[in-house]
Amino acid sequence: MKKTMILGAFALFLLGSCVSKKDYASLEAKQKETQDLLNTATVKLNSCLEEKATASARAKALEEQVADLRKNNDNLTILSAKGASNVEKTLESIKEKELKINRLQDALTQKDSVTLALVTSLKREVGINDPDIEINVEKGVVFISIADKLLFQSGSYNVTTRAKEVLAKVAKVVNSKPDFECMVEGHTDDVPYNKPPLLDNWDLSVKRSTSIIRVLQELNVNPAQLIAAGRSHYVPLVPNDTAENRAKNRRTRIVVLPKIDQFYDMIEKEMKNLEAGGN
Template sequence: MKKVFLGTLAMTVLLSSCVSQKKYADLEAKQKETQDLLNSATVKLNDCLEEKATADSRLQTLEDQNAFLKANNQELINNMGNLTTLTTKGAENLEKSLESLREKDLTIRKLQDAVTRRDSVNLSLVQSLKGVLGNLDDEDIEISVEKGVVFVSISDKLLFRSGSYNVTNAAKEVLGKVAKVVNNKPDFEFMVEGHTDNVPYRSGVLLDNWDLSAKRATSVVRILQNDFGVDPARMTAAGRSYYIPLVSNETSADRAKNRRTRIVVLPKIDQFYSMIEEGMKDPAIGGGGK
């Protein structure tokens, strides 16, 4: 009986031992499977952590770029505002410049018109003078226009005797013809200039060539006033001595050319200004006609 009991106990223990080993194996397999899953999850977790770190870094970069772009965008907006202001001011300045140019152009056109009319008047004067003096020798009298001014140059030998400032009778005939023209041109003034050569002069009360040239100029002015009725208010007498020669004074022929009396005919200054003002009123050049 005892043997049977021991045998049964031994069998029970043996059977019990067999079941535990199997469970253990199952548990061990499950543990290994769980460990594998854990290892796999750990690897995935690490990968996720790395991806998250990379994503965080990219996110920070993008945020920095976004902040930079926002700042640039604001700066561009500000610059556009400034540019708009500058463009507006530039347009205003350009318009002012164009207006100034238009005004200057208009002024130039008005002046050109006045000068053209002055030149037309001068041409008429020259034609009149040449008409009455055309029969004279060109060496004795010359009519020219320089810089808008009419010049009548009369040689010394025609007007005066050598060393004298008394006008000859032949010269009075010439001066009478000049007076006829200038009396018909009341809008002109003129200056009578005496010129000598460089040979020193002293005779009687005259001290030098200055005195002689001035005395000859006043002699001509007196003839025009007293004999031919030219308004003295329109005339100026001037002595130029020998300081403005036409040619050198090396020969007697050249010195004779330098001894001359020149009548400078020019519009009255206020008359010339009136011509300009009239030009400004001309509708053809944009005048207001006021």
């Protein structure tokens, strides 16, 4: 009986041992499967972690780029504002310069208009159709050129009666322009002159100028408007190589022009006004 119980117990033990091995094998297989799944999950997790790190790095780089772009955009905004301000200042400067140029042009136009009116008046007043009398404008200045044969006898500085008729008409125009100056230029040819008390062509050219000025003064021209000038033979119209050319060079020019001081005073006043307005 005792043996039987022992054998039964042993059989039960063996039977129980066999079942445990099967279960163990099954569990071992499941464990392996689970381990494989765990390994696969671990690999995927590590891959995800790497991708996350890469994505984080890219996100950080993108954030830095965005920050740089925002900073650059702010700088561009500042630069654009400064640029716009500079453009406005440049435009204002250009407008000021244009205004200055326009005012100066107006001043010059005014001077040219006065000069043109003077030429017209002189031509109308003198009214002599004579090739020995020329009225023209050179560089904004009015010139009345009169050949010496109408003014003086050869080698003389005494004004002829015919000259006084012409000078009377010139005096009338000059008297109507009290703000103008009248410069009388004497010109000779290059033939040496020496008749006491005059020493040379310089003396002769100046003496002829003062002779005409005295006539104009007798015709009630304000002496303060008159200027005597002699050029001798140093400003010829043509070469002094023929008698005809020497006759052309012997002449008197009456220069009628606005007073230079007044003209430049007008320009200076305009410049000061512009500078005051610019400041």
